[in-house]
Amino acid sequence: MREWWRDAVIYQIYPRSFQDDNGDGVGDLNGITRRLEHVAELGADCIWLSPVFVSPQKDMGYDVSDYLDIDPLFGTLADFDALIARAHALGLKVITDQVLSHTSDQHPWFRESRTSRDNPKADWYVWADPLPDGAPPTNWHSHFGGPAWEFEPRRGQYYLHNFLAAQPDLNFHHPEVADAILETCKFWLDRGLDGFRLDTVNYYFHDADLRSNPPAEPKKNQVMSTDLYGMQNNIYNKNRPENLGFLERLRALTDRYDDIMMVGEVGDGPARAIELMGQYTAGTKRLHVCYSFAMLGQDFSAAFFRNCIDGFHKGAPDGHPKWSFSNHDTERHVSRWAAHGVSEDNLARLTCAMLMSFEGTVGIYQGEELGQTETELVYEELTDPPALRFWPGIKGRDGCRTPMVWERDALNAGFSDAKPWLPVKAPQAARAVDAQAPDGILAFYREAIALRKASRPLREGTTHFHDLPEPLLAFERRAGDERMTCVFNLSTEVQTLALTGSTEFAGPQAAALADGTLTLPGNGFAWLTHDEPLTLATTEKTLWEEIS
Incomplete structure (x- = not known):
């Protein structure tokens, strides 16, 4: 029997911004549950929830301090169970983000690990001595700017963080770490979850010999960049071959359950990412599905899309891709590709038609089905760490994370009765669900998804x-x-x-x-x-x- 996920339409929900039901200006699980009919009527097969686990929210939940509980900001475990039950009643699968490559610096594992070099969790994170001159042990950069190493005086060592300093990387070379992580995944599968979206899935292992990265090949007409990370060929801080062994252990766990799907996020340049997508989904012992940022950038040409799709299937004939144009980390595609559109609505229809025609699994980010555009924000409205650090050169990710709009003329477009954590502005409210014309973008998405489901060539061809x-x-x-x-x-x-x-x-x-x-x-x-x-x-x- 063909697995449900092979041609599925996965709808990403950013919980902070979907629906606020308790009046604190932040979306929550009960709000999501109340609005699930919208997703079911759209024709989606599955919802993906961005992180809802206990977290200090330094990186909006991608800094987990307790893998086994729901953050009170979003609700309770009982609310989570009710959401799964309602989704299943509507015919929707549910997957959640699993942030396994790193934790919050407030996680009990790290709080113990940082105290000394000889405690039970001492080697659960990536620690290394300074170089003789006191410099960090490698030249690796953080995605959020500056070195990927933070000095801890209590140990006299540096720890690795590929993202914020408040997000220390776990040491997957330590067998107890992998075992503990697998146990956290089992906890959620036992509660009825249908699978995982694995954040930064190619970052789990680092080079055990701590070799520094070589410089990247200079680009033509390259000017000074704030992207220090992109100035290196990042071969030692991610994409390590040991990753495959852990993915096989994770797959073995999910194979003990029925109808589970794991989709991994591969962060890398388009060519390398397409290659890794193939590696990570090859055969039946690794991930079920993989996606990359290949189609989440500025490229918009027939040759580009053909190279992505054809390149994947030729390079990994038994692999399985997921394609998407927008998510919580990138500018919304209707704005990103605006120069190629006759109008925003024309471009929204074209890109929907393309996506629903692609072979593999496809993903929609909340609001995409409304033709939603990027929100223009001023500095005082920002919350995203990279944006706050690099403004105005980098606008950050807040513009795509503003609240979902339900009723155009309601307070905050129906998202919340309180001041929302990010503002709802007029151009976005104008695209509210209740303002959609009978032949508008929402109706088109429903038609296109229905066509995909009704057409065997589009599903399986x-x-x-x-x-x-x-x-x-x-x-x-x-x-x-x-x-x-x-x-x-x-x-x-x-x-x-x-x-x-x-x-x-x-x-x-x-x-x-x-x-x-x-x-x-x-x-x-x-x-x-x-x-x-x-x-x-x-x-x-x-x-x-x-x-x-």
Whole structure:
């Protein structure tokens, strides 16, 4: 039987910003439970919750101080159990973020580890002596700026942190650490959780010999950068081969349960990330699914998307990808790719059509189904550590984390009766759920997801690309004798194709077909069903206005 996750639509919920039910301005579990019908009606198969575990919230929950309890900010274990029960009743699976590479510096494990070099948890984190001149033991950088090492006077040593100094890295070379982490995962599986989204899954192990990274290859026309991390070839502080062994232990744990899915986040450059996605999902002993930031950047061309998809399937024929365009760490894609859009709504429809046509698992970030845009914030409104440190050069992640909007004319667009932790601004409130037109973006997402579920080629089919010039992306999805061709115009200009073969439109489209010519307006797209192969070739452009 085909596993549910292979073609699933996963809806990411950022708990702080989905729905506040207790009136403190921060979203909570009961709020999520109340709004789950919205996700079910959208047609999603699964929700992914960003961290809800006990945390000082230095990095919005990605600094866990207790893996086995819910932070009071979000509710209780009973609230969590009720959320799972309601989701399952609606036909939704539930996965949660598991932040396993590091903890909070307030976690009891670290509080004990930092006290001395000979306590029971002394080696549970990555400790190293200073160099003879007192410098950190390697040249590794933190993602959040500065060295990835923090000095601890009580031990006279440095500890490793790939992110904030308040997020010390666990030492996965120590067998007791891996055992303890697996026990925390088992705790949630025993409560009925359907799987995990594994944060920074390629960061679990570091180089045991603590070798310094070489410099990265300089880029053309490179200017001074605040991204010190990107100035190194980060081969010793992540992506270590030992990772695979731990992933196999994690998979063995999940295989003891029914219908579990693990999706790992690979943080790296596009080419390396696609390679790791393949490695981490190869066979049946590692992760079920992997995704990267490959499609979460500025690149927006037919060649780019083809290289990502084709490169993955050719490099890892038995691996499994997850594709997404937005999440809680990146600028919303409708804003990020705005230069390629005829309008925000046109771009929202095009990108939805693309995503629902990709082979593999796909992800939607809350608000994406409304065509939501990035919120413009001033410095005084920021909460994100990188933004606060590097402003104005880096705007940070707050702009994509502002609250979900439900009722356009309600206080804070229906998110909360109190002042929200991040502001709700007019451009975002205008896209509220209740303000969506009958033929608006929300309706389009529902139609596109329904088409994906109803189409065997879109669910199960292999991908075969047509060779077309920019800005046209086209591929056939093929499942047995069923075929569907998906065509997308990634520009704002009209594009036309000569089409040979018998076909008809499937689902919603932004295109016209007459006398063997397929005409795509700016940001146009089409799903075409056919029994025999189609031939596509570029032609002279025809004005859209002449045939519409």
